[in-house]
Amino acid sequence: MDLLTEIKALEQKARQLEPDTQERQKYWTAVQDYAEDFLGQIEEIPAYVESEKKGRELLDAEIGPARSLNELLALMGQALDKPGLNPASGGHLGYIPGGGLYPSALGDFLAAVFNRYAGVFYGSPGAVRMENQLLKWLAKSLNFPDTAAGNLCSGGSIANQIAIGCARDAAQLKARDFERAVIYSSKQVHHCVHKSINMVGLREAQIRYIPMDERFRMRADILVQQIAKDRAEGLLPFMVICSAGTTDSGAIDPLEQIADCCAAENIWMHVDAAYGGFFYLVDELRPSFKGLERADSLAIDPHKGLFLPYGTGAVLVRDGQQLFESQHLEASYLQDAYLDTEEVSPADLSPELTKHFRGLRMWLPLQLFGLEPFVAALTEKRRLTQYFYQKIQELGFEVGPPPQLSVMLYRYCPKSGGQNSFNLALVKKVRQDGRVFLSSTTIEGQVYLRLAVLSFRTHLQTIDNCLQVLAEAKAALLASGEWSD
Numbered sequence: 001m002d003l004l005t006e007i008k009a010l011e012q013k014a015r016q017l018e019p020d021t022q023e024r025q026k027y028w029t030a031v032q033d034y035a036e037d038f039l040g041q042i043e044e045i046p047a048y049v050e051s052e053k054k055g056r057e058l059l060d061a062e063i064g065p066a067r068s069l070n071e072l073l074a075l076m077g078q079a080l081d082k083p084g085l086n087p088a089s090g091g092h093l094g095y096i097p098g099g100g101l102y103p104s105a106l107g108d109f110l111a112a113v114f115n116r117y118a119g120v121f122y123g124s125p126g127a128v129r130m131e132n133q134l135l136k137w138l139a140k141s142l143n144f145p146d147t148a149a150g151n152l153c154s155g156g157s158i159a160n161q162i163a164i165g166c167a168r169d170a171a172q173l174k175a176r177d178f179e180r181a182v183i184y185s186s187k188q189v190h191h192c193v194h195k196s197i198n199m200v201g202l203r204e205a206q207i208r209y210i211p212m213d214e215r216f217r218m219r220a221d222i223l224v225q226q227i228a229k230d231r232a233e234g235l236l237p238f239m240v241i242c243s244a245g246t247t248d249s250g251a252i253d254p255l256e257q258i259a260d261c262c263a264a265e266n267i268w269m270h271v272d273a274a275y276g277g278f279f280y281l282v283d284e285l286r287p288s289f290k291g292l293e294r295a296d297s298l299a300i301d302p303h304k305g306l307f308l309p310y311g312t313g314a315v316l317v318r319d320g321q322q323l324f325e326s327q328h329l330e331a332s333y334l335q336d337a338y339l340d341t342e343e344v345s346p347a348d349l350s351p352e353l354t355k356h357f358r359g360l361r362m363w364l365p366l367q368l369f370g371l372e373p374f375v376a377a378l379t380e381k382r383r384l385t386q387y388f389y390q391k392i393q394e395l396g397f398e399v400g401p402p403p404q405l406s407v408m409l410y411r412y413c414p415k416s417g418g419q420n421s422f423n424l425a426l427v428k429k430v431r432q433d434g435r436v437f438l439s440s441t442t443i444e445g446q447v448y449l450r451l452a453v454l455s456f457r458t459h460l461q462t463i464d465n466c467l468q469v470l471a472e473a474k475a476a477l478l479a480s481g482e483w484s485d
Contacts (some may be wrong), residue, residue, distance in 0.1 A: 023350015027069055031143060038081065038088075039102070042457065046434035047091030051083030087310070090457030093466060094439030096247060096275050096407070099307030099454040103368050104284035107360035119347035122337035131359035132343050134366075138300070139261050139316055142280055143293035149320025151350040152302075152312065152358045156274030156458055159299035159315035162228070162327070162350055166297060166317055167268040168200055169326040171238040181205040182237045186218040186253065188246040190272055206235060214250045214441070215401040218242055220257035227265055227484040238406050239268045244292060248441050248450065250407030254274060255291030263294070271295040274313065275454075276405050278305025281375050282382070288404060302398065303360050306374060307456040307480040312358055315350075323349050339480045344368075381406040384463050388451055391463075395471050400448060412474055417483060420447040425483035429473040436466045 001009075003222045019027065038045070057079035061067065062360065086092065088100050096110030117125040131152050139148040154160050173181055193194075197205065207228070228238045239260055242253040255271065262269040271292055273280075277300035280289045292298070296318050303312040317323040328348040330338070337345075347353050385406045392410050393399055411423045420442075427440045427449055431436045439450050453463070478482060 006300060027028050028054060029467065030069050030073060034077070035105075038251060042088060043090070045086060045411070046092075047089040047437040048431050048434045049083050049086070050432060052435065053079070053083070055079040055083055056416050068091055070380075088457070089437070090455050090459065090462045091436035091465070092455050093451055093453060093458065093462075094437045095450075096452050097458070098303050098310045099430070100166070100309050100455060101307050101365045101456065103365040104308050104361040107177035107364040108363075111360045116357050117354075118351055118359060119355050120334070120337045120345045121343045122345075123339040125340075125342070127357050127359060128227055128343050129347060130363050131346060131357075134359055135314065135316070135361055138314060138327075142277070142298065142300075144298075144314070144316055144318060147320055148316050148318055149323050149344060149349055150314055150316040151323075151346055151351055151352075152314050154311050154426070155303065155313035156272065156299050156301050157192040157313075158350070159242075159274065159301075159313045160190075160193050160270075161199050161269050161274060162315045162323070163297035163299060164193075164196045164202070164241075164325050165200040166178050166326040167270060168202060168270060170296075170319075170322045171236075173236075173238065175201070177236055178202055178204045179206075180236045182208055182227075183239045183241060184208045184210055184223060184226065184237070185241040186212050186216075187208050188212065188216050188218075188248055188251060189243055190247055190274065191243055193241055193272060198431065201290065204310045206230075207482060212251075213313040215404075216246065216251040218253040218258065218412075220261060223258065224261050227267070237265065239270060241270045241272060243276075244271050244273035245279065245405050245407070247275060248409070248443060248448075249409050250276065250403055250405040250452075251401070252404050253290050255289060255295070257291070260290040262296075268296045269294065271274075271298045274299050275304050275407070278374075279378055279382070281371070282310070282377075283381050285382070285405070304368075304454060305378065306362065307362055307377065307454075308365070312355070312362060320344070320349075327351065343477045343483040366380070377456050378406075384458065384460065385453050387460070388453070388463050388467070391467050392451075392470070395467065395474070397470075404451040408451050409443070410451065411446070411448045414478065420445075421483045422477065423447045423449055425477055426473055429477060430469055433469055435469050436462070437464070441456070 008384055087098050094386060116124040116127040118124055118131060121128045137149045151162060183205055207277050210218050210226060210228055213219055230237050240258055243253060244252050259269055279285045284456060295307050298316045301313045302308045303310050317410060327350055346355060382405060385403045385408055389403055391407055397410045397412050412426060413419050414422050424440060424447055430438050441450055
């Protein structure tokens, strides 16, 4: 077979990757029907399903042969969308719930169809303008200065990594300095921060855990003392990582006092606001975030507080030039792209070169709905948490600190037997029930259950259902004694 004949034969097979209009319409109808069936039952579908196979049916569909879309959707319904945690459920009250707004899915669909490269302005000026517009809106909403710059990334992990790397570079730390460099946080800081510290090469840095007050907030007075002690010992304090809404308890560190300390000591202040940052949009809560606007950098997750699909994070750096200098590199094959730079390119502000066009999934719902429903939903989630805080005590549960945002701690203390084992058995029983999903944590040796209200589908009925499930599970455990020390 000559080369030309072979190319034409290969083309015929390759064209199978381009379905025609009729086939595309058939695909769209099948997928839309599948999605509508899911959404139409969303209030009845369990928040958690225990499964013996745990999705192993997927392994039978080996990659290679072609299959019909209907066959694949049926397999997905059985093995992918049924077992385990259902993050789309309003009953997802554990961990930190993600979102999943329908217009965001439409934005992702369009972004995938057009496949715009959102990394470089030259390649897709509209996509880059859209993402930069969203970041400027975010900076303005959080009272960051006009000099701020940032990036839409996959989540808090990468956002924190970018910020910590920028802080390292702004401090001009060299490898020989790493063992003397000191980073300060509380033990409530998210574990992705530790991963980020390792990823930017600071595994050997000194980590100081500053004690917390009775509400699990960093003690700013002790922070000041520890920095002075470290300087006296010849160390290099260079960064404080504080939280605006911890994962365990929803606590907000005293940001204004920490900002004062960092300013006096010329230390980089980073705020992990991945969970709590968007509550800043709620007027009554803004005083709790006082000092946030003074941070050198900040991580925040639109897939949490703006209810977007997973994989939507953001980082802001107060001095955008520092972020640019930390991340920007040039390559000869991109020399044409450097001739058209009306806007700074996302690829110059993050580790990602090839990146998903995340902007459309955020821009579309904000433009369609306006900001007001988002603020109302955030306010509602806080009110529901306050409501739960009152009602769970009426069921005989012990509670942690009053919730600052929409996460709180609680536990049941039986008159006899182990408290920790009882609460672990309780959360397991709730998971087996499946109507709602709850998670637990351990703080200073004590097991607590967590309530995390952030799904846009969580409303009053959901919380009442949760209270009923807990009451039933508690009564069943006390009657059966199904727990051990």
